[in-house]
Amino acid sequence: MSKIIKNEYQPDFVSPPGETLAETLEFIGMSQSELARRIGRPIKTINEIVNGKTSITPETALQLERAVGVSNRFWLNRESDYRASVAKEAENETFRRLSGWIKRFPVVQMVRYGWIPASQTVEDSARALLSFFGVTSNQEYEDVYEMTRVAFRRSRKVKSNPDAIAAWFRKGVLDAQATECLSYDEGAFRKALDEIRSLTAFGPESLEARLTSLCSQSGVAVVFVRELRGAPVNGATSWLSPRKAMIALSLRHRTNDVLWFSFFHEAAHLLKHSRRAVFVDSGSEGSGTDDIEREADDFASDFLIPKRELAALLATGDNSRAAVENFAKSIGVASGIVVGRLQHEGYLPHSHLNGLKLRLEWSGCERYTG
Secondary structure (H helix, E strand, C coil): CCCEEEEEEEEECCCHHHHHHHHHHHHHHHHHHHHHHHHCCCCHHHHHHHCCCCCCCCCHHHHHHHHCCCHHHHHHHHHHHHHHHHHHHHHHHHHHHHHHCCCCCHHHHHHHCCCCCCCCCHHHHHHHHHHCCCHHHHHHHHHHHHHHHEEEEEECCCCHHHHHHHHHHHHHHHHHCCCCCCCHHHHHHHHHHHHHHHCCCEEEEEEHHHHHHHHCCCEEEEEEEECCCCCCEEEEEEEEEEEEEEEEEEECCCCCHHHHHHHHHHHHHHCCCCCCEEEEEEECCCCCCHHHHHHHHHHHHHCCCHHHHHHHHHHHHCCCCCHHHHHHHHCCCCCCHHHHHHHHHHCCCCCCHHCCCCCCCEEEEEECCC
């Protein structure tokens, strides 16, 4: 069976070069025995080459060039193409057994987002997924991406698919690797965070470009990754190299208060925690159960709204829309961030003042708007 792609004939399988050698010998009227005498090889070796049991080596290719008048490059290319074909067929046979493994991933979404190409066969789907994850087999995938299972900040209230989380995280890494950054500078990053905090008070029109630019100048690649079904992830942090870190963010909750809290939570991991660790955070209530996550939560909360400032607002007992807006303006953050904080700490019902939160939606494939 063969395929025709873009008007080019592409056979599914390449015949052994020994078949071409047999045809060549027949054409010039030379027997295998005669060829063996001319190149000083046992007849058994020639027979094994003809039957595809023995490879044509560079030395043999040179000898064939002199004996039958066909260039050594031709024989080496035929041998290389044949061995590649054999390897691919063996790979396909392995991939055909991976249909169950493929079903673990949100392939339809990944294709729709352009993360992997659409495939017509199980083999091509397996090949696309393995290439996306940068591994050669499903076993290597299990070994390499076990870290995302361990890293995921899990809430018992939220169902999740570890393989969807791994795909989301991998997309973040790929995008971050493609993002140009200066070498990491902690002082520059801390300074950038102060300026980034002021960005929260503005609309999202140029927010992404400004945020990513400020962070890239301090060695941190900030990327936005579309959420996947089964991957309830708000953000993730990882060091790609000693000189470059990644913060990946989703728009899972579609509001600016969650987005900014997630960003500063991930920033805390870079500033305060091990560079060898990977953090994948759901941000769900009750999920920050260890000291590291609580520390990141506290950093994000206090960086956006310092405790002293929040205490002053609470002392007034006024949680009206006007009071929240005036307070947010006085400390230089978005009103929605104040609403989210008050709701999270129980000072405001989750049904109140949600109109002050900016809604964020994906526009196109990898951008968002307000």
